[in-house]
Amino acid sequence: MTGPLFPYKESPSQTAGPYVHIGLTPNFCGITGVYAADLGLAMVTDKTQGERITLEGRVFDGAGSLLKDALVEIWQADADGIYHARATPDFCGWGRCPADAETGVFRFDTIKPGRVPFPDGRLQAPHINVWIVARGINLGLNTRIYFEDEAEANAADPVLGRIEHRDRVATLIAKGGAGRYSHDIHLQGAQETIFFDI
Secondary structure, eight states: OOOOOOOOOOOOOOOOTTHHHHHHOTTTTTOOSSOSSOTTSOOBOTTOOSOEEEEEEOEEOTTSOBOTTOEEEEEOOOTTSOOOSSOOSSBOSEEEEEOOTTTOOEEEEEEOOOOOBOTTSOBOOSEEEEEEEOTTOSSOEEEEEEETTOHHHHHHOTTGGGOSSGGGGGGGEEEEETTEEEOOEESSSTTOOOOBOO
């Protein structure tokens, strides 16, 4: 015999606060002994195939203030455009980085991803998927980062092509080349980054 069903309501969301760093990057917070190194800091080894790149950026709030407590995670395909279901010893395709407490800069040493097939067979431009949490954010924000030096691929990308306000495409494009890219993320305001509802 089953018991009665109670219509429980969803608990309200809470902002991440300082606990996201304590739980996800304890060494960064000065809490040692949990992990030898915080998970997600090292994405590549000397055996990783592909073009090595460094991606740096900052996160700004709606008032234009730098968020020094942001935490950024990235997911990406390998150099052949393949997402791996499990981490490999040479490339895991996932990284996590807290913003520097002084400068607010996040940094990933990784490889430039290959072109991932879209469901209809077209190839997407090289891109990195991004998830951001920080104070004042109830649910993590999802966006993408494309590359300025992939203009032809960007022009044919099926996701970028769906953006109605074409002047906002630039909010997804990292500047740079030759292995070094920079990209700032704006949560609100005139330069607000495009975020994806996924």
